Amino acid sequence: MTKVIGTLFDDGRDGFIIIKPSKPFFGCAKHEKRYPVNGGSINIELAPTPPGVQYLVGFKDQGDFTRTDFTLRWRVPAVDELDITPKKPKQTTEASSGGSIGSQVQIKALAQRLGATLKDLSELEHQLGQKQRQLDDITSQFDAYKVSSIAALSKRDARIAQLQDQNQPEIQTVVKEVPVPDAPLHTRIKFLEQQLKQLEELNSIYYKDVIELHQLKLDRAQSLPSPGPISLPEDNPRQRLFNKLLNR
Numbered sequence: 001m002t003k004v005i006g007t008l009f010d011d012g013r014d015g016f017i018i019i020k021p022s023k024p025f026f027g028c029a030k031h032e033k034r035y036p037v038n039g040g041s042i043n044i045e046l047a048p049t050p051p052g053v054q055y056l057v058g059f060k061d062q063g064d065f066t067r068t069d070f071t072l073r074w075r076v077p078a079v080d081e082l083d084i085t086p087k088k089p090k091q092t093t094e095a096s097s098g099g100s101i102g103s104q105v106q107i108k109a110l111a112q113r114l115g116a117t118l119k120d121l122s123e124l125e126h127q128l129g130q131k132q133r134q135l136d137d138i139t140s141q142f143d144a145y146k147v148s149s150i151a152a153l154s155k156r157d158a159r160i161a162q163l164q165d166q167n168q169p170e171i172q173t174v175v176k177e178v179p180v181p182d183a184p185l186h187t188r189i190k191f192l193e194q195q196l197k198q199l200e201e202l203n204s205i206y207y208k209d210v211i212e213l214h215q216l217k218l219d220r221a222q223s224l225p226s227p228g229p230i231s232l233p234e235d236n237p238r239q240r241l242f243n244k245l246l247n248r
Helices: 101-165 184-223 237-247
Strands: 002-007 015-021 033-037 041-046 053-061 071-075 081-083
Touching: 033 041
Parallel strands: 002 081
Antiparallel strands: 002 041, 015 033, 015 053, 053 071
């Protein structure tokens, strides 16, 4: 393991650096890890990177759980200790550098602008974290409201169904006797009586014809030699009528 030390920020800020390898290698997993930054400096241990592999490095303030933006790439050699403090340019005399003072002023101005930009970036990241937490709170409140709304609607539907069952009308069967008017009834009775009378008349005519027919047969039988007794079925109506006439 290589001990990595040094100052990352001159403003002495606190936070975390997020480190993960560009691709996994033996001794280092692919997942990112958080290391503390105290007073702008770090003191950590990292596994040396093999050829073609780098560490992706990003910074976050304390309490920031947003997505990590990796802005640095480190290669860690197999040494005991590695100082990552940025190297300061060597100071030269005024005689040896005619325009070095102006360059130093420009560099200092750029450094101040870079520090201000990093500070603004840190503030923006902090605000973004706050907005993300507010969004998470609103999302959780919405989910809770959705669950409560679904429960309330279910209770309402159950109550409506219960009220419908309670208020369902009862069906009663009423038997009502309606008298038939007398006039149609008398007309029907008279018609049936006429039909019965006609049937009786036809029946009388039929029996009269049957009797005459048998009388003719008897007269003819008396004029002819007697062939013997006439046998008819006992259950025949004609036989019973014939027997009745002979008994007279």
